[in-house]
Amino acid sequence: MKMSADNFPENPETERKAADWTMRIDRGLSAEEQDAYSQWLAEDPSHREAIALYRWGWDEFDRLAGLQTTHHAEVDPDLLAPGNRFARKSRLIKAVFAAIPLAAAIAIVATVFWPDHVQRETPFASKAAIELIARIEQKTLDDGSVIELNRGAILEAHYTPEFRRVTLVRGEANFEVAKDPNRPFVVNVAGVDVRAVGTQFNVRLTGDTVDVIVSEGIVSVSPKEQSLKGVAGFEAPLLEVGHRAVMKLGDTPRFDVTVLSAIEMDRELGWQPRLMDFDDVPMSEIVAAFNRSNEVQLVLGDADLEGMRLSYSLWSDNVEGFVRLMESSFGMRAEWRGNTEIVLRDIRSLSR
Amino acid sequence: MNRFGMSNRFILPFVIYLFALSACNYQGEISLSIPEGQASYTLKEFSKQANVEIVFNTPSVVDVRTNAVVGNMAPIAAIELMLVGTPLVFERDPETGVFAVTSNQIPDAAKDADSVLKKQ
Incomplete structure (x- = not known):
């Protein structure tokens, strides 16, 4: 995914919260935190953009972390003492060692920046355009469930012994869920829960609309509060093969369920690579x-x-x-x- | 920090970088068994067995026979062997891994194209 300062949220409070959630996600969320996080994401579309940006930044840091050297618990007290054989290294050797990082830096800069620019300059002009033709990503989760992420989509998985919970932060994804009756698979998207046991369905988040299409099995769709706490007075729609539920988000979520023809299904799910x-x-x-x-x-x-x-x-x-x-x-x-x-x-x- | 002081802070990233560079160009070996035969068939068979994407100009492979390839090897090594001694050449897109196979007459056309571009 390509990110830039252009899509940085301008609200400092949102930024602070997004940074805070990024740190917490990295160390792992508790069940309560997961609820609070889902609620925060659902509050405002800018929250999803902000977390997307911070998660991207965090991932970039992870790549740098992969370059850390090892540290030793024991300190060498004689390291810099006069007469230490390593302190007597010739200036030439030191110069050689000093040149290695410089050479590495030059090589990294040359490899990362130079060829890429040369290759992309002619046919692929704009960054937005490059993102539009990026390959569609496929992820296989620990339980064997397979997820296709449409271009620009962001997904987070939080598995516990009781639940397989994933959050669609942005975009569109298709889920092929591994069967496990003892551990429901729940996709949270902008405060809406889509629950399944073993099935295949598509979820798309655009602005304040959540769109769910079922291509195999049965799933239920409900606001998160009803789904988790069993609040009375709300009947979660059960979607079967070919059903589509479109939900307008807000204080009183509205669900519209329609049945798609085979041709319509093909058209709607046609983004998946074949x-x-x-x-x-x-x-x-x-x-x-x-x-x-x-x-x-x-x-x-x-x-x-x-x-x-x-x-x-x-x-x-x-x-x-x-x-x-x-x-x-x-x-x-x-x-x-x-x-x-x-x-x-x-x-x-x-x-x- | 250890007795090598600051230096190996930089050596390790450098070594990792070298490994990463080789990894970028590394293609795992796979088991292949492609018979000698018509290129229009064998190139597709190569695509299936090596699980790689391929595109080729159909008229340029008509009446061309490729060599048999059997054994464990990287896809790029396999296609090299298949095309040795034929009028076909291949190119691999470095970013997406797609193979393109063309007649070796095509580079002449590409040369024309280059000269056209330079004139512009």
Whole structure:
């Protein structure tokens, strides 16, 4: 995920809370803290943005932590004493050791920044556009449940012996839950609980709306308070295969349940990557296949390209790799048009 | 801090960095058994067995036969062996790992393309 100071929340109190929750999450949340955290996330969309930013920052720190050296409990009292053989090292050796970190730093900077910029400069212009064509992430949790995270989604897992609880902080995810009748699987999203035992469903959080679609088994959907404490007077909708529940968040959550046709289901769940395996098909067909599965749309800028015949076995979310190889191996040039369109041109046509 | 003083604070990250660099380019070995045959079939078979993505220009592989590959090896080593002595070449996208296979006549077209770009 790409983050920047542009999407930093401006409320200092929100920032402070987000930082506090980030620290607590890192050391592990108790059941009470988990409730309080879910409630805080549900209070305001800016809280979700803030926690996303701080979690990203924390993850970056984790990467640095991986570079720590080891520390020894025992101090060497003679370390700097005159006559210590290590204190007598020649200046040359010291200079060599001093040069290593410098060389490492230069190598890191060169590797991390230089090639990346060179590669991305031509076809992939804006940061927002890069995020739109990032690969869709798949996670397998400890119990074997498999989660597909749509681009930009953030998910946190908090498993206990009684519950398998995950929080969808932002975005959209599809859950294929491993069966465990003794340990319900609960997705908390903006204060709404989606509960399942062994099933498959999709959850999307956009602004103040939670959207749940069930593709296998049965799930229940309810505000968190009812779900956990059994408050009377609220009937949690039970969703079956093909059902969709759309919830408007607020003081009195409203649930609208509809039934989707097979075509509608395909369309709604089409963001999940699938392996596209075709033999000898025209380029126009390949482009259409990618466009059905991605927000970023490919456009053929030259009629000559439409008939170009390719065979391929590619994941539907790998637009980035496909476009890059079209440029490097198939004589094309890619140009961004806005943030959601890539125009492919036959490079020979540019000279005409 | 230990008797090596400050120096190994920096050596360890450097060593880790070197390992990380090699890990980036490392592809695990897998068991492959791809017979000699028509490239249009064997390249797809390679994609299936190695669990990698692939794209190739169909007309350029017509009538091309690739070599048999059997044994444990990295996908990149396998495709190298398959294409030795054929008019086909491959490229691997470093970020997403997709393989592209083209005829070795294609680089000439790419050269034309480069010259076009330089003129612009």
